[in-house]
Amino acid sequence: MSAVAPSAADLPPPVLAAPSAARRPALRRFMRHRLAMFGLVAIIVLVVACALGPYLSPYGPLTIDLRHRFQPPFEGRHWLGSDQLGRDLLVRLLLAGRISLTVGFAAMGLSTAVGVVIGLVAGFYGGWVGTALMRFVDAVLSFPAIFLLLTLAALVSPGVLTITLIVALTAWMEVARVVEGQVRSLRERDFAIAAEAIGVSDAHLMLRELLPNIMAPIVVAATLNVARAILLESYASYLGYGIQPPTPSWGNMLNNAQEYLTSAPWLAIFPGAVITLAVTGFNFLGDGLRDALDPRLDVHR
């Protein structure tokens, strides 16, 4: 075409408020969603407390103090009481939170990545590749997740890394399904064909053209996946297949607490309450994001 016009190209980049303008309604819908805001606040509080709290406490998570065993909460030196070895429950909860949240986020990242890749490939290529992949997804989905989790956990030595991998392995299918469906419909859209007509590669089409258009449902599915991962990790640890004591996790704290359920109920109540708070927090956040990012589901208007 014509020679490069330097005068035009050398203009300073103009300021355009494009993305924020396009997404502001979504942000507004999100801010108006009370449960989602509650979820977001709950998650932020939990994350900050777990990250910083243990440094501020005089107690270590493994500090044994046999003179102050089974101390009830809200009285004496341990705010949330102490366990059968006199360990401070609050510090243990916060450190367990680090583990549980880390497993939750890491498993979410991993399962989302796997689900996105499988969904993209299946939806983009379709045909027998797509059919084979999606039937595999159906097959994995047809196992009850908890049995799959326990079977896998019984086969490997438990630890933070292995439990993350196992939880991720039982949670990627939803994302794959969402992505596959979206990609299959976007693949036929004019802009995808137009991009193909200018000669870009398949990988480029998938990652640069299609993927950015389906970020909203992926973000929603990923958020819900964190809740699921935290819950699954708690199951596994509670049943003794997950994080092993003395390293605390919310699940194995519950396991430890069941012996003292009548004599020291707070040992079970607090871990249970934090699990509930975290899981509902992520679920509310996910629902809020879904409502905010998909205006067709907006029931609040």
Add this chain to the structure above:
Amino acid sequence: MTDVLMVEDLAVRFRGESGVVDAVEGVSFRLREGETLAIVGESSSGKSVTALALMRLLGGPPNCVVRGRATFMRQDGEALALLSLPETRMASVRGRDVGMIFQEPMTSLNPVHRIGAQIVEGLLAHERLSPRAAEKRAVALLDHVGIPEPALRARAFPHQLSGGMRQRAMIAMALACRPRVLIADEPTTALDVTIQAQILELIRALQHETGMSVIFITHNLGVVAEVADRVLVMYAGQVVEDAPVDVLLHLPQMPYSAGLIGSVPRLDDVRRRGGRLAAIPGNVPDPNTRPAGCTFHPRCAHARPDPCETARPALEYVSDGHTVRCARWREITV
């Protein structure tokens, strides 16, 4: 003038839930250098499918089978068999040798990318350029297709531009690598009349400047009269007439071509006939149940049971560069 694209016996067959559909049957044509070939016909006559098949954008078997030969002559004299190239080679042809623009500028641009970035993508796919140089080229291209303040528009998202602007951006995208052939699939159908004229003028100017050939798919004969050198009339998946534009518009031989020309609304005609618009009766036959014999005979005023309903007519020679598919073209005057 040399041929840049030779298409022989192109056929496209779709296999779907409702059975087999022959969307295109035996289409042949030649596209010369610098020429504009218009493909006209009603909806579902196979015009767009022909274009998509040449670009290999239809998806593969088992659902879609493309047969025939299409030879593209590169600038350097290399002949490419478009329909049998490996997919990776084909990707290097798309955009670089053959560009394509689409009907709907509203949906043909990716909503999440800036206009400039979408042009840059095409440039980087085919040429060794630094991202910075590609960006400069993209802005220059936008300037060239008549977009005011191109540096600003390059940073805009598709939804921030008007339809005409978007179609200009699409053209800049399709022509970024200076293809030898531009396939324009109803590029002005979705635009209003004044913008339509501007876009046609733009395509013509760019063609004049680069010497590219254009395949212009449209159902608008007014557009044909304005841009085309030669016209291919398609009906029910077949070419029914192939003629230079002046010949076709003034001396069509196929009753269908004549019907299309007669269907162009004209103010004086409308007044004379008491407010009735001329139309071809009936519809394009369902591809599943095309009539035996000439596919047009149920709608044709000149149809006779004997030649028309018994055998599919072949393309017959009328004069140099003019062929027609009608068994009775010698007997009738349309």
